Amino acid sequence: xxxxxxxxxxxxxxxxxxxxxxxxxxxxxxxxxxxxxxxxxxxxxxxxxxxxxxxxxxxxxxxxxxxxxxxxxxxxxxxxxxxxxxxxxxxxxxxxxxxxxxxxxxxxxxxxxxxxxxxxxxxxxxxxxxxxxxxxxxxxxxxxxxxxxxxxxxxxxxxxxxxxxxxxxxxxxxxxxxxxxxxxxxxxxxxxxxxxxxxxxxxxxxxxxxxxxxxxxxxxxxxxxxxxxxxxxxxxxxxxxx
Amino acid sequence: xxxxxxxxxxxxxxxxxxxxxxxxxxxxxxxxxxxxxxxxxxxxxxxxxxxxxxxxxxxxxxxxxxxxxxxxxxxxxxxxxxxxxxxxxxxxxxxxxxxxxxxxxxxxxxxxxxxxxxxxxxxxxxxxxxxxxxxxxxxxxxxxxxxxxxxxxxxxxxxxxxxxxxxxxxxxxxxxxxxxxxxxxxxxxxxxxxxxxxxxxxxxxxxxxxxxxxxxxxxxxxxxxxxxxxxxxxxxxxxxxx
Numbered sequence: 371x372x373x374x375x376x377x378x379x380x381x382x383x384x385x386x387x388x389x390x391x392x393x394x395x396x397x398x399x400x401x402x403x404x405x406x407x408x409x410x411x412x413x414x415x416x417x418x419x420x421x422x423x424x425x426x427x428x429x430x431x432x433x434x435x436x437x438x439x440x441x442x443x444x445x446x447x448x449x450x451x452x453x454x455x456x457x458x459x460x461x462x463x464x465x466x467x468x469x470x471x472x473x474x475x476x477x478x479x480x481x482x483x484x485x486x487x488x489x490x491x492x493x494x495x496x497x498x499x500x501x502x503x504x505x506x507x508x509x510x511x512x513x514x515x516x517x518x519x520x521x522x523x524x525x526x527x528x529x530x531x532x533x534x535x536x537x538x539x540x541x542x543x544x545x546x547x548x549x550x551x552x553x554x555x556x557x558x559x560x561x562x563x564x565x566x567x568x569x570x571x572x573x574x575x576x577x578x579x580x581x582x583x584x585x586x587x588x589x590x591x592x593x594x595x596x597x598x599x600x601x602x603x604x605x606x607x608x609x610x611x612x
Numbered sequence: 613x614x615x616x617x618x619x620x621x622x623x624x625x626x627x628x629x630x631x632x633x634x635x636x637x638x639x640x641x642x643x644x645x646x647x648x649x650x651x652x653x654x655x656x657x658x659x660x661x662x663x664x665x666x667x668x669x670x671x672x673x674x675x676x677x678x679x680x681x682x683x684x685x686x687x688x689x690x691x692x693x694x695x696x697x698x699x700x701x702x703x704x705x706x707x708x709x710x711x712x713x714x715x716x717x718x719x720x721x722x723x724x725x726x727x728x729x730x731x732x733x734x735x736x737x738x739x740x741x742x743x744x745x746x747x748x749x750x751x752x753x754x755x756x757x758x759x760x761x762x763x764x765x766x767x768x769x770x771x772x773x774x775x776x777x778x779x780x781x782x783x784x785x786x787x788x789x790x791x792x793x794x795x796x797x798x799x800x801x802x803x804x805x806x807x808x809x810x811x812x813x814x815x816x817x818x819x820x821x822x823x824x825x826x827x828x829x830x831x832x833x834x835x836x837x838x839x840x841x842x843x844x845x846x847x848x849x850x851x852x853x854x
Contacts, residue, residue, distance in 0.1 A: 430720075471671070
């Protein structure tokens with residue numbers, strides 16, 4: 371069964387959390403909107419699902435995943451769906467709910483990372499909300515990021531199976547998502563993260579361990595991994611880095 | 613089994629989405645932080661779970677629910693957990709995931725509603741970000757609210773079991789959450805909502821039908837329903853209503 375991932379082409383964005391899971395599992399998938407029109411791929415099929423009048427359960431926004439007849443939107447819900455199928459979720463229901471809770475907290479952090487450069491409107495350019503972004507980014511890197519990082523560090527430390535994973539004794543999708551968040555924050559706020567990351571050594575170690583996993587390492591070196599740019603969630607605007 | 617809900621006392625906030633589900637189901641629950649210290653309730657037990665060093669799985673923030681040994685945080689995860697137990701979720705896994713997807717989209721709208729008056733920082737007063745809030749609220753009521761409402765209206769219209777419920781042919785927790793969102797938006801943005809709501813008649817009808825459900829009606833008239841105020845997510849600042 372080939373999974374179909376639908377996400378805006380050109381940015382890692384929220385789609386990247388799904389890509390990392392598919393890549394780590396070695397799953398068969400198509401990144402539909404990045405594919406060629408000649409194969410029925412590209413932006414067209416994405417817009418058809420988003421805006422098509424005959425779609426019974428249209429997602430609110432990309433990313434969404436198609437698995438046969440099932441369409442699932444919302445990044446955290448996609449991972450909740452995919453995790454067990456791909457061996458990247460814990461076994462028990464209650465552990466799965468805890469894993470999902472962590473992912474939802476990552477979702478909150480990602481939304482705040484986006485708003486650090488777009489505090490007023492997604493419909494305006496950064497340049498049109500630069501002054502407001504400067505205030506919001508200061509709060510984000512001085513208060514919010516440490517609060518989130520300290521929480522992740524704490525739950526790593528309290529995992530009864532050891533601090534190498536957020537849940538249980540082996541890799542789950544939230545480990546991959548936390549890796550991506552650290553990648554993004556380090557890209558966007560290199561100065562702030564140079565200060566902050568040494569205080570959360572378990573997170574730093576988890577990040578480095580994920581980067582060394584054979585499939586992730588191969589993926590990161592491939593063309594499937596989009597280069598970082600300043601169009602997505604995590605943007606490097608030096609003036610926002612304090 | 614008595615459920616324990618933990619949320620900041622004094623505001624409806626995100627806790628209200630959980631209260632509505634417990635009330636509609638006639639579930640036995642304690643609103644812990646609003647209870648008396650003499651009974652071991654109040655803010656103390658909330659802070660103990662949030663900050664206690666022996667809590668293996670501490671929530672990032674309230675609301676959270678305690679059900680015996682299980683602690684669940686993140687509003688949408690709490691409802692995902694409670695819905696099936698209280699008969700307020702559909703039966704099949706795939707329908708439950710769709711219901712959850714809708715709830716996660718409500719979560720996004722709620723976060724944006726909060727940021728309409730706090731676009732810079734949760735750590736500053738509204739008065740210290742009033743100018744920014746004015747810009748963000750304009751975008752929120754003119755672009756974001758219509759986009760969200762149109763999506764809810766669309767999925768109501770496309771529900772093959774009829775447009776009286778978001779999912780299936782009977783009440784689920786997302787119907788209650790959409791009711792609460794409309795309550796909140798109508799309180800915060802009365803002028804904007806007077807313009808917008810007539811364009812989404814299915815949402816308006818759902819809202820009114822929920823308000824008339826016997827247990828919800830009794831709850832809304834009780835002291836358990838906190839009065840609306842300007843400390844929570846939805847605040848009435850006339851200057852933000854255009």
